[in-house]
Amino acid sequence: MQRMTINPPVFFGAAFIILVFVASGAAMPETLESFFSVLQSEILSRFGWFYILSVSIFVGVALFMGISRFGRLKLGPDDSTPDFRYTSWVAMLFAAGMGIGLMFFAVGEPMTHFSSPPVVEPRSFDAQRSAMNITFFHWGLHAWGIYAIVGLSLAYFGYRYNLPLTIRSGLYPLLKERINGPIGHAVDIFAICGTVFGIATSLGFGVLQINAGLNHLTGLEVSSTVQVVLIAGVTCVATLSVISGLDRGVRILSETNLVLAVTLMLFVLAVGPTTYILRAFVQNIGIYLDNFLIKSFNLYAYEPRSWIESWTLFYWAWWISWSPFVGMFIARISRGRTVREFVVAVLFVPLGFTFLWMTVFGNTAMYIDTMVADGALAAAVADDLSVALFRFLEYLPLSSITSVLAVLLVTVFFVTSSDSGSMVVDTIAAGGATDTPALQRVFWCAMEGVVAAVLLLAGGLSALQTATIASALPFAVVMLLLCWGLFRGMTADLAGISAPAAVAMPAVEVGWKRRLAHILHTPDEADIRRFIDTTATEALAAVAAELEKSGRAATIERDAETGIVSLVAPAEGVRNFLYGVGLASHKLPAMTVMDATRPELRHEARTIFSDGSRGYDVYGLTRDQLIADVLVQFDRYQTLVQTPRAALFAGAPEQDLPA
Template structure:
């Protein structure tokens, strides 16, 4: 039922977007504006709450609980685990916004004078904020809940399963099905929109390097080729396809990062990284709670609330994927790994690319701000042109975005297959094929109809009820962890008693 209803709902929205993109966009924009205006405070408090909750789990008595039981061994090495976390969670977004977001904030900061030194400093700090601990805390909450119930309770890896400590067997009925369907729809729209952005940037890069016509035909060609690649990867299995591509991703991303860091304004980048990291940590709580009720400004709604809702729509997909690859990790290792490693890589990425772009604008007086205002997908390649071997690095960036595109779609196909096959950790090739083709069609139809923004708004509106679901997941997880921790403590106590008795018997026999 979850599969059929999800396919019908996604197909209806796609048909609406194809037949009436303006109608879809206007309705969804109205719903988006109403949601943000009325529930902005709820988004901010919930996202900060997820971060506090994740840290509490890591450093509480639950931190020693191992996913899969006391004797479970990790399925993947730490290097492969980190690579898959990084590729699935951020991927295309880092490349797309690495230059564009810091420059956008520099041109229009949340407060202060535009295109000033303070605007550059504040803009990079908020970029860290949007791509740092908060999104990974949302992924962490969902991933940890799914992993625990799957590996420690042997329950299906479904969102509805995490409700069993709260509502018992009713989690397997209509309530649970509704939760699962909502997660599938949110994931499908969130991933399709990101694939649309990836196709736009790849086509912009091909236009910049090879002079190809940057139109819908090129974008559709990119989607078609990528679909063939990610379907082949998905059908090859998690241990080969996603793992190999994620490791390739990490190598390509590090090569591009080291190139810009080495040949760009290295000292400026490192100074900016250090300053912004300290600024970010110092203002973390204040930024987490900042709204503008007196000035009625729209910056927070346009950026922070948008991002928070966007990450929540990605939480079912990324959470389920990292749950699937995290068997054998302790909760403390899971939380610290999921929170810190991708966040630190993101900080270094934005400091490097955003710092190089800001240096080019502020000191070399390059017109990158004008470029980002015209086309956000093109500004990365314009920045790379300001460095040596610009054509070569632009080619590397195109390959990197392409591999990220394939990896994200590959992971999404795998997770959607799990969601719609009763949580089966190895969904059938047929179901993965269905979702792989449908995801490509969604992205293609959205680009052809111009309804990308409308469906993007749809996924953000969907985030509101799913955020409520995530809060309930936290309550259910704590109840389940409390039972597990008490069981382990009783087991350890019994083991200690047995050891004391054996030692006592040995001493008696010796005497």
């Protein structure tokens, strides 16, 4: 039996907080509901500005990382290649854009803003434009900007710094080894609690819609008892998916649901007012871009409206609490991509599909309400948001079939959200480990279902919103620190990569006569291997011996297959120092067709580093010159992975400083 793999302070700390909440909700649902009401009012009145400003910062930072010089950095070593083909990677990002939220709000949100807009006249042409503008704003760049920051931080420090895939790793440039202490534990606990409540919110929306759909199809009563039973049943299915593993469980369910969702969307596009929908889609994008900056910072400070608290601020908190889940997913599939590729794809690939989805359902619903239903659809949505999709489908052909398909879609989204969410939470609770016992994932899967049930019993939709808003507040602060950590880490890496020593030549100046001799004599493979076996090995061994004398562990490793010899100095919590020398060969330019059929090879003794910096040829260096080059690279490594003593230990007495 596989042993438990947990980070005890994080696992038990997060579990304790969530269990206290669950116990309180089960024992005193009315008291918890009153507490939620007060808590939501206080947070939104005092910190609404903070949510708006923070999310705008996240979008700005994500775009800056993509278009600036940081964009050329890789999520992994510089010579790493993507784990997935571009088309497959884009398809998975496309799938990440789908979820219970799109099913629940696709008709409900545009219709709500259409019948009860915050500014313009209800059910007017201006209300239609405003409804889609607001919906695009809530589901647009701001949501994916949040996900991009968390995913970029996880991928960058996980794959480039060899740190665990946990939120705390993103704070390494700011805290160094202290990320393994109480501060790091607290960050991961915030992430777990926020993720669990965010997933529970999605599950709550999902079960409300499943209940409404079953009531519409079979007459099953809409009640909290039925909803709790549905949560238990779907959580059991999610548990079976968790036990089956990521490849067989989540992958099969996700692919199936994506096909079903696209099928439903294309059906609505085909049987609905197709030309009107496509025209509206283009215009909706233009209106969204035209109002992007104004809406990004609009808090209705001069004309207060409670509308923003129920919609925009709730959405921003929901996306923040949901971000470790989506961020972990997109990080795990993005190794080897450049920062620019990551930002562009994450921000715009799912966005395009989301906008099309919302236009197809939202604009069609408003068209039906004004041209066919004469306000009946808007009234039904206002009465019960969870039944919006099914009331909408009644006005289209084959409504009984599409309603069954919609219930199936929401159910499978429910399962995949719980399944994938439990894996993400388990990874964080296990200190970044991904090969954990199924029992741990089952625990978190059950916990998410229990939290969703308690929230529904303790106040329904209002309780779901309040829990999300409250849990997202501390994590928003963590995300701002992640932005700063990314900037610090990327700045340091760019400094190392752009240094002349790391581009095309060793960090030691070689005499001109030796360089000329090296140019005139092109070494063959035997020359390079002889250099590695003698000069390079002796130089690295000398440095290793001196490091050992100084109390720093160091070993000489040799790859029997490739012949690479390496000096490795292990480090705790960060990538090891590695200076390797190996045989590298590349083709020389061919001057004739015959040369091209028998290409000549140039052989080099190329350096290898742990951070992925591009190596260079050191063949021809003497033992002492190679030792000097190793020391230059070790000094650069120390600079990049350690905070300067004056900054990190400002004011500390000399005897308290670490050796």
